[in-house]
Amino acid sequence: MSLKLIEWRPDWAREFDVLAALIREACGPSVVRVDHIGSTSVPGMVAKDCIDVQAIVRSLSDVKLTEGLLSSGFTVSPGPSEYRDHVPESWNGDPAAWDKLVFRPPLGTRIGNVHVRVAGRPNERYALLFRDFLTHDQPARDAWAEFKRRLARAVAPQLTTYGQIKDPATDVLMAAAERWAAETGWKPPQPVNGSV
Template sequence: MQLVELIEWQPDWAKDFDVLAARIRQAAGSSVVRVDHIGSTSVPGMVAKDCIDVQAIVRSLSDEQLTQGLLSAGFTRSPGAGEYRDHVPERWDGDPAAWDKLVFRPPAGTRTGNVHVRIAGRPNERYALLFRDFLTEDEAAREAWAEFKRRLARAVPADLSTYGQIKDPATDVLMAAAERWARETGWTPSQSVSAASAIPRD
């Protein structure tokens, strides 16, 4: 039985992100610096789980306005150790705490999604944006990654956790190519702008 269900890219995913981003901004207010659509649903043409991934950038993970605002609006904290720190790439030689985050789920009865809350300027903010922009621009890499995901989903029917444990190191290999692309094109996170990411800074 295949529990990791991938579907072809859906144009409505962008609209679903807009709705979720607006809900996050309304709930968290000025605590959020920027909101971006990330992950496979943000890459046109990419197969993905039908779950919208959002990156909400903040100045501090301990901001009470952020947490209380989201909880009051019906968002819930996602349990588990993996929800407090992103996968740390093998090549990373700095403090693993640089990859810390929080994860919230949208309110019950609304669109399925994951809200990854990360600190501005940290490597995990860059990682998510570079992943999206590289795969959006490089058709060969996008098609190869989509085929890898399809094969992995068929080979690992057990659960999402096992799927993720295998996919993480493979993503690091993909990101090595993405970093080369970033150097060649001069890409930086500040150049990465999604439709609903513009939030005025103080």
Template sequence: MPFPDELGAGVSVVEYDPAWPGEFAVLAERIEAALGERALAVDHVGSTSVPGLPAKNCIDAQVRVADLGPDLIDLMESAGFRCRPEPWNRTEVSFGQACDKLVFAPPIGERLTNIHLRRADTPNTRFALLFRDYLRADLAARDAWGAFKQRLAQSVPDLADYGQIKAPATTLLMLTAERWAAESGWTL
């Protein structure tokens, strides 16, 4: 759930903004400064990482780490980021496997972001990168996914409901992404 300062007027899916990659780059530098060598890689993931894809105006970053030690919370919070406390921001199921993670919000008053810390060797890390790369490669899938999200946002203004309804559709999208990965030779 969003922190109180992040609450807006429902779900809004906007047209792709070419400024998003630059905003991610600034965020990535801050994350790398906060985590140092603990950050094995910082990836732009989610819908804002796919050129031409409509998205919620929230930058998603994935930080690949070797482990999710408690020191990561201290390092991120020392840089002003806020650890999201909800159970779904601590564990997620990807490809049928429960995977631990940590999710951080920006400091109060800064642009909306979600920073996902995930172990580099887990299915949820692969999931985020496959989602991005598949939609970058298949423009028809990208356009269909964007149109679906825009229609859903118009009819379901509650963020939690939006996410619950989008989840099964994401599963279907990722089945086609897996087929694309096998056919194209894509690997993490």
């Protein structure tokens, strides 16, 4: 599979809203919160034309969650990288804290990835901090966009290779994001209605 990055599109926010509504309808109370994440959620960022969604749940083993998504036409994304996020080198805890599930939206709807993660886990925070840091820090956003363009163009035109190189580079970016979070008092949003 080849890789193509495009310039940021304002329509991505509206397309996320449509996917989020489908997820909420399919899962009901099994989903605590639905977030737009990844590069399409950062105004001005180049990205693959694929909406990344984070669905926050209480448990990955919630049968109603999986049944709801599958009966609504979502499909399970295959592959080992779909069951655990990249674990940063700096992580000292149990790697299982980075576990997740990934679903694809129903055929005929917007192309996307639905990352199902457990509330309060580090991968929930990582995705939200990435988004918020790059949204608020234009020099970091511009530098990250240029890194992605160069990587896609010259180093790794294949999607799998692109990801293998980008993951450790993201960890470097996230060190700056953690400093920003400490300086600004940034915290991830609380679950909707305080439910977890």
